[in-house]
Amino acid sequence: MTTNLNHLIPQKPPDKSLPSQKGELQCFKDKLIEGMQQSITITEASTFMDTTTKVQEIVAQQNHQMLIEENTIQLLEEDQARIYQPWKFSLIIKLIGKRIQHHILKKKIQEAWKIIKNFPLIDLGADYYITKFKCQEHMVKVLNAGPWFIFGHFLSIQRWKPKFVATEVKSSLTAIWIRLPQLPTEFCDEIILAKIGNAIGKLLKVDVCTSSTLRGRYAILCIELPLEIPVIPVINIGHHKQTIQYEGENTLCEQCGRLGHVASKCIYTKPPQTPSQSMENLTVMPEERINNNSANELA
Numbered sequence: 001m002t003t004n005l006n007h008l009i010p011q012k013p014p015d016k017s018l019p020s021q022k023g024e025l026q027c028f029k030d031k032l033i034e035g036m037q038q039s040i041t042i043t044e045a046s047t048f049m050d051t052t053t054k055v056q057e058i059v060a061q062q063n064h065q066m067l068i069e070e071n072t073i074q075l076l077e078e079d080q081a082r083i084y085q086p087w088k089f090s091l092i093i094k095l096i097g098k099r100i101q102h103h104i105l106k107k108k109i110q111e112a113w114k115i116i117k118n119f120p121l122i123d124l125g126a127d128y129y130i131t132k133f134k135c136q137e138h139m140v141k142v143l144n145a146g147p148w149f150i151f152g153h154f155l156s157i158q159r160w161k162p163k164f165v166a167t168e169v170k171s172s173l174t175a176i177w178i179r180l181p182q183l184p185t186e187f188c189d190e191i192i193l194a195k196i197g198n199a200i201g202k203l204l205k206v207d208v209c210t211s212s213t214l215r216g217r218y219a220i221l222c223i224e225l226p227l228e229i230p231v232i233p234v235i236n237i238g239h240h241k242q243t244i245q246y247e248g249e250n251t252l253c254e255q256c257g258r259l260g261h262v263a264s265k266c267i268y269t270k271p272p273q274t275p276s277q278s279m280e281n282l283t284v285m286p287e288e289r290i291n292n293n294s295a296n297e298l299a
Contacts, residue, residue: 080162089133090160091142092124094172096227096260098153099127108150113142126166143175143204143222147251154251154260158224159204171226174259175204177247180219187237193219199235200244201225220247230257 075083095105106121109131115138122130133139139159142148148155156174178200187193190206196219197203205222225231231252235242246252246259253261256268263269 084162087130087132087160089136089139091131091133091139092128092158092160092164093131094128094156095150096154096156096172097265098151100151102129105129105150109148109155112148112150113138113145115141124164124166126169128166128169130160144177147174147176147247154227156227156260171228172260173224173226175222175224176251176259178221178223179245179247180221180242181245183219183242184240187240187242188219192237193221196235196237196242197221197223200232225259227258227260231259233257 093109100108102121102123109121115133117134117138119134119138120130120132122132124130131142142157143159146155146157148157154174156172158173158175180196187196193206194203197206200221201223202225203221204224207220207222231244231246233244235244252259253263253266253268255263255266258266258268261267
């Protein structure tokens with residue numbers, strides 16, 4: 001008789017080194033969650049660091065801009081319009097080659113310009129002054145009736161412009177009338193005349209007249225030119241060669257081609273050896289004036 005003793009053999013204990021499938025799944029789940037949490041934490045930290053860096057950069061830029069603008073006053077458009085308005089009819093003048101006292105200069109220009117109403121003459125330094133007119137009529141009158149001379153010296157006149165600093169001026173400017181004699185009629189066009197004027201200098205005004213003497217049309221332009229640079233005697237308009245006449249006696253030096261002095265007082269060229277040679281270099285400017293007046297000169 002055989003006896004079954006299997007029930008007396010205890011069951012084999014589980015091998016702890018081999019986890020069960022459920023345990024494996026649980027362990028994998030925990031690791032997955034833990035990895036996701038770490039990934040989220042790293043991403044959030046990176047985003048936070050990027051945001052913080054950007055904020056710091058913006059703050060740094062603002063601080064730098066504040067340091068730059070600490071001593072700067074920003075002018076808005078309405079500020080500029082307000083502060084420029086009182087000066088829009090003003091002129092900047094300078095007596096070339098001679099320095100006189102303020103009250104004498106003011107008396108002379110008032111006599112020359114024949115402006116009854118009193119106007120301020122403001123000293124800018126470096127022999128520059130501002131004549132501050134309250135109306136456009138006075139400004140136009142001075143510009144149109146020039147050139148002007150005080151004690152035989154040329155009076156440079158230019159329109160007022162913002163941010164003018166006399167000590168920083170590199171060249172003296174003056175407004176002068178020029179004439180284009182025998183200008184072909186097809187060129188008496190507003191756009192063409194503006195191009196001509198700006199090619200010669202800075203155009204201030206255009207006036208087209210009819211001359212009974214020449215029995216034709218001619219154009220006169222008010223141009224702003226530097227005194228230190230020789231002027232041009234002719235200009236080419238397409239295939240047409242146009243002569244330029246600069247208005248006023250004792251205005252253009254025949255030796256150096258610059259405005260504001262005559263050949264006998266030219267500082268840019270060597271003086272003649274003898275008086276006879278000096279006379280040969282002098283050329284009389286046309287006596288006919290654009291405004292049928294002689295040059296304005298006060299002694």
